[in-house]
Amino acid sequence: MYAFNYHRAETLDQAQDLLAHYDDPKILAGGHTLLPTMKQRLANPSDLVDIAAISALKDIQHVGSMLSIGALETHAHVATSPIVQQAIPGLAALAGQIGDPHVRNRGTLGGSIANNDPAADYPAACLALSALIHTTRRHIKAQDFFIDLFETALEEHEIITRVEFPVPETSAYAKFPNPASRYALVGVYVAKTRNGVDVAVTGAGPVVFLATDLAEALTRSFMPGALDGVSINPEQLNDDLHASAAYRAHLIGIMTRQAVTTALARV
Numbered sequence: 001m002y003a004f005n006y007h008r009a010e011t012l013d014q015a016q017d018l019l020a021h022y023d024d025p026k027i028l029a030g031g032h033t034l035l036p037t038m039k040q041r042l043a044n045p046s047d048l049v050d051i052a053a054i055s056a057l058k059d060i061q062h063v064g065s066m067l068s069i070g071a072l073e074t075h076a077h078v079a080t081s082p083i084v085q086q087a088i089p090g091l092a093a094l095a096g097q098i099g100d101p102h103v104r105n106r107g108t109l110g111g112s113i114a115n116n117d118p119a120a121d122y123p124a125a126c127l128a129l130s131a132l133i134h135t136t137r138r139h140i141k142a143q144d145f146f147i148d149l150f151e152t153a154l155e156e157h158e159i160i161t162r163v164e165f166p167v168p169e170t171s172a173y174a175k176f177p178n179p180a181s182r183y184a185l186v187g188v189y190v191a192k193t194r195n196g197v198d199v200a201v202t203g204a205g206p207v208v209f210l211a212t213d214l215a216e217a218l219t220r221s222f223m224p225g226a227l228d229g230v231s232i233n234p235e236q237l238n239d240d241l242h243a244s245a246a247y248r249a250h251l252i253g254i255m256t257r258q259a260v261t262t263a264l265a266r267v
């Protein structure tokens with residue numbers, strides 16, 4: 001690990017001042033991606049601005065048709081929150097499938113989506129549920145947020161403050177985890193609202209994406225059988241030592257059927 005300076009911010013204003021003040025600072029939340037990256041000398045920030053003590057970023061609220069989750073909420077807290085379990089059980093279940101207990105107790109919603117790992121779980125929920133990502137500067141629709149592999153719409157030193165999820169009629173996430181890393185080899189989030197169905201896929205491509213053919217079939221009939229005959233084109237999918245593109249395409253169909261079955265059981 002390269003040498004760096006550590007700063008602990010108590011408020012959002014303090015965090016923004018610290019980020020503006022140093023040469024090459026980085027925001028530190030749960031540290032479960034950033035610190036391993038630094039240990040491997042793949043990142044060399046001059047300063048770390050630790051936001052973990054900012055209480056304004058730890059809040060879960062269900063108001064009207066919106067579930068709002070603070071950026072610093074850990075995966076474990078989202079998984080076990082009665083508010084999340086009641087409003088969007090599919091989201092609570094997704095958080096409970098991330099990594100292992102250690103990762104879930106430290107990793108945060110904001111850190112996960114800021115990192116935008118192509119196999120991370122939360123991006124699929126954000127996209128399928130049409131979440132709104134609030135930052136210190138603006139709010140960004142999920143469909144405009146996840147740009148490419150590890151790339152988001154965030155600007156330099158912009159801090160995610162919370163994510164707002166419209167509460168769907170029902171939803172579910174089905175994940176085929178890589179047995180070694182527990183990241184998604186393929187993960188599919190299905191959300192049904194009164195406007196139709198959205199299907200978002202993580203792990204299969206370079207960035208999370210909406211599977212529109214699957215969504216259209218499920219909007220016509222929200223049953224696993226509605227997917228019979230709908231094929232997934234493997235051309236743009238990842239093809240690596242973990243799985244071929246054709247295998248991932250096949251898994252997308254299987255995971256989508258599983259998610260629909262679970263979502264139907266929640267109605």
Ligand SMILES: Cc1cc2nc3c(=O)[nH]c(=O)nc-3n(C[C@H](O)[C@H](O)[C@H](O)COP(=O)(O)OP(=O)(O)OC[C@H]3O[C@@H](n4cnc5c(N)ncnc54)[C@H](O)[C@@H]3O)c2cc1C
Nearest residue numbers: 029030031032033034099107108110111114120121160182
């Ligand atoms: C062994 C292991 C297994 C894992 N398995 C999974 C898995 O199955 N599924 C999954 O989805 N993830 C998995 N993860 C990743 C885990 O969920 C991380 O916690 C998450 O990706 C990063 O969150 P963090 O709070 O630790 O962020 P950090 O590591 O602190 O930060 C990550 C990046 O986000 C930036 N950042 C952090 N917070 C903010 C914010 N509020 N605003 C703007 N930028 C911010 C940081 O500057 C940094 O660039 C795993 C990690 C490990 C180590």
